[in-house]
Amino acid sequence: MSRRVYMDHAATTYVNKDVLEAMLPFYTELFGNPSSVHQFGREVKKHIDKAREQVAKAIGALPEEIYFTAGGSEADNWAIKGIAYANRNKGNHIITTQIEHPGLLESCRFLEKEGFEITYLPVDQFGMISVGDVENAITEKTVLISVMYANNEIGTVQPIQEVAKLAKDKKIVFHTDAVQAVGSIDINVKEQGIDLLSLSAHKFYGPKGVGALYVRKGVKLTNLIHGGHQERSRRAGTENVAGIIGLGKAIELAASRLEENSKRIKGLSDKLITGVMEKVPYTRLNGHPDNRLPGNTSFCFEFIEGESLLLNLDIKGIAGSSGSACSSGSLDPSHVLLAIGLPHEIAHGSLRLSLGDINTEEDVDYVLEVLPPIVDRLRQMSPLFEKVKGGK
């Protein structure tokens, strides 16, 4: 394979070398347990505190509002279940959307079994929720509204500030899963009125297995992981020290380069989208044409199936992802693609190419060169395409 083009940054990123460098001392010299009284522990504690400040600063929060977790899924689970349990005497109704990440949706399904009621709001063809729908869904028993900041599959960015304002007016806690947004979109939890926010380091060139939940001061939240006094007794477990240091460094770096980086990456994405739409017939762009993550491109190629497309791209060194059923081992294609109204057979033919720091113009050119003939070849093999050709 001559060239390798990684366009799956929404799945995960490599660790930035400055980030890795910041982490390394914490495996060897600075290995103490931050809870320890002695020198070995106290030194480490200071660095954890610094990382907490870095995260806080990047999203406009206070350091004491940041709680480190093992990633975005834990943060989502904690937010949803934690608010649900903490407010059980107030109400048992939660509002969210049909296009949330499984970490959030499956937490909701669990709560349904525990007697909670969940409203899953629909989205339009671009993946946008309607603020009016949110308002209409509110009942006296609503204790939480959770709307993802930006969708991981189709990139659509939601009107978070409006929903947050609505929630505030109705005195309902507002959570957003910002795992895909942090590092790509400028977020300020105070200005935007966000009560809880999930983030995950490995989406912005930090390590996998570490994330954070921002919890506005004063918001009551039941613990998800009970135990020791770590994280001010709200999240037990010896800290993933190196991971936390990496998260801090990564978010600081991402914030400092956000505008410039996002602009550059958006330029590449636009070029890719334009090129693909021009070169490949029977293709749809998924997600919102404008309100989308700078690095996200998502397509459906009619008459073919996503996994076979992915594998063919992979043979050519291009790494992408698909919401196709086959790539996930389930039978139904992505719930997100179905929610935006795509029929099953079209949803099966999806491809997400998510761009990031390492991508260049040449990468985009390469994809535009390699992708169209692969799609064509798969279509030639497809009994569905046969019928279309026949009809033309």
Place this chain on the structure above:
Amino acid sequence: MSRRVYMDHAATTYVNKDVLEAMLPFYTELFGNPSSVHQFGREVKKHIDKAREQVAKAIGALPEEIYFTAGGSEADNWAIKGIAYANRNKGNHIITTQIEHPGLLESCRFLEKEGFEITYLPVDQFGMISVGDVENAITEKTVLISVMYANNEIGTVQPIQEVAKLAKDKKIVFHTDAVQAVGSIDINVKEQGIDLLSLSAHKFYGPKGVGALYVRKGVKLTNLIHGGHQERSRRAGTENVAGIIGLGKAIELAASRLEENSKRIKGLSDKLITGVMEKVPYTRLNGHPDNRLPGNTSFCFEFIEGESLLLNLDIKGIAGSSGSACSSGSLDPSHVLLAIGLPHEIAHGSLRLSLGDINTEEDVDYVLEVLPPIVDRLRQMSPLFEKVKGGK
């Protein structure tokens, strides 16, 4: 400070250099998401599978019985809550001990609020439970027995195999928190009849923030972290890849050197215990004289308080820990020391020195030289000692 002696291996360890070396590629070249279809992901998946085998082999389990977690606390939370929720139709009673780790005890307290009933078994002066007590505590509604393998504070090792057998006879699920034992004691879950077992990498020279829960095939367990398809849909979240690789390597190394290492470390601990008991009057050894972790030494020095002892040792470069209330920020001294029957004022004066790979005879000699005068000096300052001296 001339010399630094780390004797807090029970709190955490540094990462072994071979372990770190095994981890490093997974931050940079091998950075793919193991769930991805493409090359970047598939390569990583293979290594995760290998780590799973390494963990399985070290404890005598099958690879498909190993689920990676963010550490010991998550594993404990998951085991306790997961079994409780999965068996709610069978019963609501859980048996555990008074000396468990907070990760386990606080999970139980949470379940109490959710309508479960917990029996916290007492221990004798050496920290040992009685198998008869376990048997007597069993009711028709008992769905889980959880007894820690070895105690983190006083090192006492429990009669796990007997309890496991009892549980099996009564068809009750048996869990053990083996976070302190794995890497120091030879464990075989099949031979010992263990259904679930928690472990954590940073106790045996692996990284912090990663651990595993062994779940015997066929045991029903509700998820703690819901979401994606990772860990065969039982524990969601993008894998802490480097951490998991580190865990695999660390447990393999620990297992390969277990006998030799434990023997050496036990020799050092014995020397330390003998020396301290000889040189410092009014001192008690906590825990069982024989059935204890090879690296654990735990003392109570009457008339003084643990934190001030720790700080003085720290000034001399010695890192230890204390179950004293002051070192944890709470008011009561360690629940473990109280459970073995120590009065509060004596429990406040505890010191745990936990030995590990880096410790040498010279380290022990140094502690034996430095510790006695510090204890003496603190006693000279103590109004409690005054009274004793007066009485002599």
Place this chain on the structure above:
Amino acid sequence: MYSEKVMDHFSNPRNVGEIENADGVGEVGNAHCGDIMKIYLKVEDDKIVDVKFKTFGCGAAIATSSIATEMIKGKTIEEAEKLTNKAVVESLDGLPAAKMHCSVLAEEAVKAAIEDYRNKNNK
């Protein structure tokens, strides 16, 4: 994930295409579920002298179609009819558990094509 054999058949699928005026055609699966296999047979003296396929589906779907056509080419109808999904999986050096249904589909597609041949020829 996939064996080398699967990847070989996926990247160089044998017998792709259609047969005009085929003696038997079988189509199984549906677009809703993401897998359709269509197999065309050319039969002479009860012997499969040519076979082609078209498939809409994942890597395993394409590879199983490809190998299944290879396995029945040159065989008599009776031999071909004995093709099992197990044999398909074995010839591919295994398939991931989540993809086993593709091998079943391949078996069914062959059977459907043979049935069509039998119907057309009253055999």
Place this chain on the structure above:
Amino acid sequence: MYSEKVMDHFSNPRNVGEIENADGVGEVGNAHCGDIMKIYLKVEDDKIVDVKFKTFGCGAAIATSSIATEMIKGKTIEEAEKLTNKAVVESLDGLPAAKMHCSVLAEEAVKAAIEDYRNKNNK
């Protein structure tokens, strides 16, 4: 965790010891909770001419005892009585939240010793 000032007073505590035939002795706290402070005063003309302490407790307990004795030494009884836990904390450049109670204990120990002095001297 602790400021340098705390660590200085902890590692080199001032005025450790007892005063025989002290004019006032105050003991507060209890072993159960892990903190006992005992303060001895030598008073001449309503002025604290000497002060000693003994403490069973954590680093902060020892440091607060030490600095409190320094702060009242040479002061009149009336001045010493005004010692607040806040002043103790400030002189130590702060204390962790979990250790604030130690400064309270130090204030109380001083007050108890003064009260004992007053009782003994009917003042």
